[in-house]
Amino acid sequence: MIVVKELNGLDELSHKPVLLEECIEGLKIKPDGTYIDGTIGGAGHSVRIYRRLGAEGTLVGIDQDAFAIETAMQTMKKVDGKAGLILVNTNFGNIKSVCSQYDIRAVDGILLDLGVSSFQLDDARRGFSYRKDAPLDMRMDRRSSLNAGTIVNEYGEEEIRKIIADYGEEKWAARIASFIVKARREKRIETTSELAELIKAAIPSAARRKGPHPAKRTFQALRIAVNGELEILEGALEDAIEVLKEGGRICVITFHSLEDRIVKEVFSRKSNPCTCPPDFPVCICGGKREVELITRKPVLPSKEEIEANPRARSAKLRIAQKVKIK
Secondary structure, three states: OEEEEOOOOOOOOOOOOOOHHHHHHHHOOOOOOEEEEOOOOOOHHHHHHHHHOOOOOEEEEEEOOHHHHHHHHHHHOOOOOOOEEEEEEOOHHHHHHHHHHOOOOOEEEEEEEOOOOHHHHHOHHHOOOOOOOOEOOOOOOOOOOOOHHHHHHHOOHHHHHHHHHHHHOOOOHHHHHHHHHHHHHHOOOOEHHHHHHHHHHHOOHHHHOOOOOOOHHHHHHHHHHHHOHHHHHHHHHHHHHHHEEEEEEEEEEEOOHHHHHHHHHHHHHHHOOOOOOOOOOOOOOOOOOOEEEOOOOOEOOOHHHHHHOHHHOOOEEEEEEEOOOO
16 A cells, blocks of 8 residues: 655656546546546556646555556656545455545545556566466466466366356357366466467367457456456446445446446446336336436547557446436
8 A cells, every 4th residue: 555645747658548538538527526546557547637636636546466556656756746646556346445444435536447457468477468478377466376377277177168258258168178178288388378379279270360369368268267357346336336426427448348248237227226117107116326327338449549559449438427316
């Protein structure tokens, strides 16, 4: 945990935040407001949020990756501003406890960018990328005992197949799992390159000629499993909505259809909680609407942004606003 006040200077960022302008517009930032970046990463979004805040404002940055917190700390030191800054090394699923720890009763806005940060992908040592040779790791929180190597080398074939099929939506999941299990009988699979080659061999050549890199979906699936990304998302969204002030906004960027489905479902349920049959003239179930949908369809990156930053290609942004309690 790091607490910082009154940072000064100017920044020069290499990190490219996705859907930046759309997020800043969506948050409707107030100079005296309190905002949470629940996945601060390289601080690309946070820099812009912080610059909109005055001396009475506060920005809380959360990330489970300790290196992300260190990176954000160095970036934010260069940013002009007088607002309060709090950086916390924890998972965004703990957003309520962070607010309680710092006596924050409610916040004006929350941003969750669920993608992997550029510096995590570009750091070969982290094992997130199939394009760089590294030990099989993929942990966002280095304190976690579970890594990709454990899943690949110790989980049963059916468990591996299910992870790749469910989290990667990979058509060839069963074949990939079979190839992994067969290969590890000879020797432990230690590196990203070894795994990528196995995946490539498992997928028929005709299927490899189209679409993304053959290892992309499997690596994505392993990363999601290692970090428990989908398991915590629904509860984290509910907690985030709970700590919003009336009129406060939440912006969520997803990069995966399963993530987007969860966000869409939670926002839909919170905006229309009535469970009465459609033909009932009056609601009798007692469900109370908590949010209003600002975006009924997800906001997508522009063609220009995708050309400048190909990693933005699969991004989707959904925005909701906490309603006033009657």
